[in-house]
Amino acid sequence: MAPSDKMGEITRLVEQYGNDVLRTAYVILKSRELAEDAYQETFLRVCRYYDSYRKECSEKTWVTGIAVNVCRDYLRSAWKRKVTVTDDFSVHTSESNTEDVIEEKGEKEELLRSIMKLPDKYREIIHLFYYQDLDIKEISRILKIPGGTVKSRLFKARALLADMLGGEAHG
Numbered sequence: 001m002a003p004s005d006k007m008g009e010i011t012r013l014v015e016q017y018g019n020d021v022l023r024t025a026y027v028i029l030k031s032r033e034l035a036e037d038a039y040q041e042t043f044l045r046v047c048r049y050y051d052s053y054r055k056e057c058s059e060k061t062w063v064t065g066i067a068v069n070v071c072r073d074y075l076r077s078a079w080k081r082k083v084t085v086t087d088d089f090s091v092h093t094s095e096s097n098t099e100d101v102i103e104e105k106g107e108k109e110e111l112l113r114s115i116m117k118l119p120d121k122y123r124e125i126i127h128l129f130y131y132q133d134l135d136i137k138e139i140s141r142i143l144k145i146p147g148g149t150v151k152s153r154l155f156k157a158r159a160l161l162a163d164m165l166g167g168e169a170h171g
Helices: 003-029 032-052 059-076 078-082 099-117 120-131 136-143 147-165
Strands: none
Touching (some): 003 120, 059 136, 120 147
């Protein structure tokens, strides 16, 4: 592939999956700054390994898998073990300030706060399944765990969220 064709493909991947990568990194790392660093590192790796992408999975699965691995590398780093980074985050809406919107915004923020309190292995699963809209097989490939483990973690994560939010878990 010609270098200009490769750069065009990399640019397309950044445009198509950049927001997903940034959100995934933020959910895993719980820090905007680290998420931005992970975003950059993810696309550096995409560029570096683009020629070795064998199309055994979707592009989204491949790019998300790289992002998850970058985030895990950050979490294992010596810096992360010595420094605790947290960001306050909230859901922003551009809708008018009616009572329904305020109530819905509060519910979304409560849900997101609860998701961010989940242990890493459950938070990743919830994010990839509900927010990245990946199926069990794709999540299994990204996290390098069996599909049954993905299903059981998803079930457990739903139960934990239901306990936190005072409701019932729904499949």
